Structures are given as structure tokens and as C-alpha cells.
Amino acid sequence: MSAGCVIGVDLGGTKLLAGVVEPDLEVRHRVFRLAREGRGSEELLDQLVEAVQEVQVAAGRELLAVGFGIPSLVDVQTGVAATTVHLPLRDVAFRDVMAERLGVPVAVDNDANAAIAAEHRFGAAKGTQTAALLTLGTGIGGGIVVDGSVVHGANGGAGEWGHMVIESDGPLCTCGNRGCMEMLVSGSALGRAARRAAEELPDSGFGRARSAGREITGALATELAHDGDPVARDVVASMGRYLGIGLTNVVNVLNPEVIVVGGGVIAAGDMLLEPARRVVAERALLPSRDRVRIVPTRYGDASGMVGAGLLAMDLAGVS
Incomplete structure (x- = not known):
């Protein structure tokens, strides 16, 4: 089997993007979905799991970690989504819940924080x-x-x-x-x-x-x-x-x-x-x-996904 991979997921108010983010920041096996706005948190979490699994199957590689950028005020110490305006994630222990569902380490931050991490490290703000x-x-x-x-x-x-x-x-x-x-x-x-x-x-x-x-x-x-x-x-x-x-x-x-x-x-x-x-x-x-x-x-609509992938790389020790 080829080397393991990390997946970055960018969840927005109306859509989600997921893909394998390579160490050179090339994104492979992208998945795009419209987010199920207006439905419950369990359905939204199910949709995220399905997207990650679809990317992993397409990649055919061991999954090392997943990074999420979500449109929430995130306590990065606890991984809890404290508040969210557009989606039903208020007070969800997002990091722990998704780690349990996916069976791999999970990192999470606000989606724009993930985006600026990508743009600062390798993009327009480098x-x-x-x-x-x-x-x-x-x-x-x-x-x-x-x-x-x-x-x-x-x-x-x-x-x-x-x-x-x-x-x-x-x-x-x-x-x-x-x-x-x-x-x-x-x-x-x-x-x-x-x-x-x-x-x-x-x-x-x-x-x-x-x-x-x-x-x-x-x-x-x-x-x-x-x-x-x-x-x-x-x-x-x-x-x-x-x-x-x-x-x-x-x-x-x-x-x-x-x-x-x-x-x-x-x-x-x-x-x-x-x-x-x-x-x-x-x-x-x-x-x-x-x-x-x-x-x-620099990365267009993929900035948040790339930044989420960087979170996962840092967690998994991938360079």
C-alpha cells in the first residue's frame, strides 16, 4: 500500500469541500457537497463522515488524520464548536465526536483560521x-x-x-x-x-x-x-x-x-x-x-481545505 494520507475538510455555510492534501499542498480526490443547512447536527456530522470516507476510498491509502475548518467559534484547546451562526454545531464537542466516528486523530479550527494558515505559510501572505x-x-x-x-x-x-x-x-x-x-x-x-x-x-x-x-x-x-x-x-x-x-x-x-x-x-x-x-x-x-x-x-476556494489539511499534517507529523 502507498504511504498514508491526510484529508482536509472545509465546511461552509452552504457547502463542504474535502480532499487529500499532499505535503506539496496539491489536493487530490476532491469531494464537493452542498451542506444540509437547516437540519440537525447529527445529519451534518453524518454528511462529513460520508465525505471523508468517500475521499479515503478514492485515495486507496491509509488515513493518518483529518483536519476540519468549520464556520464556528472554536476553542482550539478543547475542540468544541462554541457558537455557529449558519449551521447546527453550537456546543458540539466536534474534535472528539469526529475522532470517535472516524477512528483517526482529528484537528479542528475555524474555517477562516485554517484558510489564513494556508495562505500565510504557502500562499498570498507568505x-x-x-x-x-x-x-x-x-x-x-x-x-x-x-x-x-x-x-x-x-x-x-x-x-x-x-x-x-x-x-x-x-x-x-x-x-x-x-x-x-x-x-x-x-x-x-x-x-x-x-x-x-x-x-x-x-x-x-x-x-x-x-x-x-x-x-x-x-x-x-x-x-x-x-x-x-x-x-x-x-x-x-x-x-x-x-x-x-x-x-x-x-x-x-x-x-x-x-x-x-x-x-x-x-x-x-x-x-x-x-x-x-x-x-x-x-x-x-x-x-x-x-x-x-x-x-x-492564492488557493481560491480551496484555501480552507488546504489549511485544514495542514492542521492534519501537523497532528500526524507529516512533512
């Missing part, structure tokens, strides 16, 4: 001492590196950039607050903005898509923007400006060398990032704003 990461998906995940190490905070809750308030009377957030960044800058927010445009501008690309029976989503907004649709480009640029307001706060608080932006929304590329960079250049404090680079992730 070589930096101070960095931040935002993943723009169903919500916003965030990670921080200071002095070359991932910052977890007192209870594992550091880096929740998505719950910075950037509009005091803004939309109600799932956390109970108003005007949180993730309500204005995320895949969900982009979808909502696209649906408003479809209703208000029936002759726009969004309006025509709705008349044709297409689902109006953030992905459609990105598609139309890349096709040159002016309304879609305006919607993406507006989100980019809100992103810039949030990143201005990150720059002023952390003074990072680089801010890495990932998640599904980053498919909009510079249509999203250029407006954000302009706002940071106008609003952030000197000299921080002149030093910081705002860049996309």
Missing part, C-alpha cells in the same frame, strides 16, 4: 509577519496573523470581521446586530442586491434573467458583470465600496502588510477589489494605507 484574511461566502469569515502566528483570541473568536458594524442603521444581521459587514459584503448580500435590481430595473440583465425564470444569485451578478452588464457592474462595485469601508477598519486596527480576500465572491476579481482599494486609499490612516496590499487568495 513571508509576512502581520496579515488579515476575509472569506466572502454565505457570510464573512476572518483570520489574523500577528508575529507570524494565527491569532485565536481569548476564546477563539478573533477575526470576526464580518460582524464589524459599517452602517449603523443597516440591515438586521443573523447575529442580532444591524449593519454588520457580512450583511452588505458577502455572497448572500450580493444575491440580495441582485434581486433588488431585478425588481427595480426589469429591463436590466437581472430583470430579463428573472423573466426567463433564472434564479437571481450572487453568482449570476458576477457572471453578468464579467459579461459587461452595467447594472451588474454597478452592484459589484457598490459592494466593493462597502468592502473598502470594512477593510479601512482592518487596516487602522491591525496595520497589516497584506489583506487576503477569498471566498466565492472573489470571482468578481478587480471589479470588487479595485473599488475597495480606492476606499482604503482615501480613508485609512497613513502610513498603514500605503503599505498594505489587498490581494486575492
